[in-house]
Amino acid sequence: MTEAELAVARRVKGFMPDDEGLALHEAGLAGGEVGPLLEIGSYCGKSAVYLGSAARARGTVLYTIDHHRGSEENQAGWEHHDPEVVDPATGRMDTLPYFRRTIEAAALEGAVVAVIGDSPTVGAHWATPVGFLFIDGGHAEDVAMADYDMWARRVLPGGVLAIHDCFEDPADGGQAPFHVWERAVREGFEPVATTGSLRVLRKPR
Ligand code: SAH
Ligand code: MG
Numbered sequence: 001m002t003e004a005e006l007a008v009a010r011r012v013k014g015f016m017p018d019d020e021g022l023a024l025h026e027a028g029l030a031g032g033e034v035g036p037l038l039e040i041g042s043y044c045g046k047s048a049v050y051l052g053s054a055a056r057a058r059g060t061v062l063y064t065i066d067h068h069r070g071s072e073e074n075q076a077g078w079e080h081h082d083p084e085v086v087d088p089a090t091g092r093m094d095t096l097p098y099f100r101r102t103i104e105a106a107a108l109e110g111a112v113v114a115v116i117g118d119s120p121t122v123g124a125h126w127a128t129p130v131g132f133l134f135i136d137g138g139h140a141e142d143v144a145m146a147d148y149d150m151w152a153r154r155v156l157p158g159g160v161l162a163i164h165d166c167f168e169d170p171a172d173g174g175q176a177p178f179h180v181w182e183r184a185v186r187e188g189f190e191p192v193a194t195t196g197s198l199r200v201l202r203k204p205r
Contacts, residue, residue, distance in 0.1 A: 014046025023195035028054030031132025031160035041136035042066035045102030123150035
């Protein structure tokens with residue numbers, strides 16, 4: 001990554017510690033050799049800078065899906081709420097303006113394609129296989145599992161799957177992403193690396 005990209009990734013709003021972001025970038029470089037990158041959960045674009053930089057290095061793109069209305073846990077009254085991302089005109093969350101500013105500041109508009117919509121709705125009509133999948137959308141059990149259901153089969157053989165916010169110990173956080181990781185392992189993905197709560201797996205060739 002360039003210093004300028006790193007500086008943007010580090011300063012923008014989001015939920016991606018720098019060490020996990022750098023591990024995500026490495027995973028994106030590996031997956032980008034196999035096919036395009038796809039992220040579920042763009043929020044304000046923080047992880048998309050780490051991944052978009054990897055996509056560009058591999059001559060491919062990052063598709064990043066989000067309805068930009070926030071997960072359950074981002075809504076007012078919940079732990080991860082930020083009143084700044086509420087649209088005063090409607091009272092609803094809208095992280096898209098922040099996302100666009102992030103990608104523009106990182107000069108990654110040529111490598112990062114925003115897909116604005118609900119993940120299962122987009123997935124129902126999606127036809128492009130991917131070399132890399134990052135699951136970081138809603139963290140409720142049904143939402144996280146729906147993302148895996150819809151997208152894991154789109155990963156090409158030899159491609160990479162990354163899952164964020166995996167906590168083996170319930171004392172550290174919600175269990176849904178960890179359950180998704182366990183399911184991925186059961187279904188043949190091979191664990192490759194763990195950095196903080198980021199888990200990286202590979203689909204066998
Ligand atoms: N990757 C981000 C954090 C993502 S937060 C970072 O680096 O900071 C989770 C995001 O998932 C939220 O922006 C929320 O709007 C989105 N999300 C939750 N459920 C979704 C769904 N069903 N379809 C699309 N996006 C969803
Ligand atoms: Mg996350």
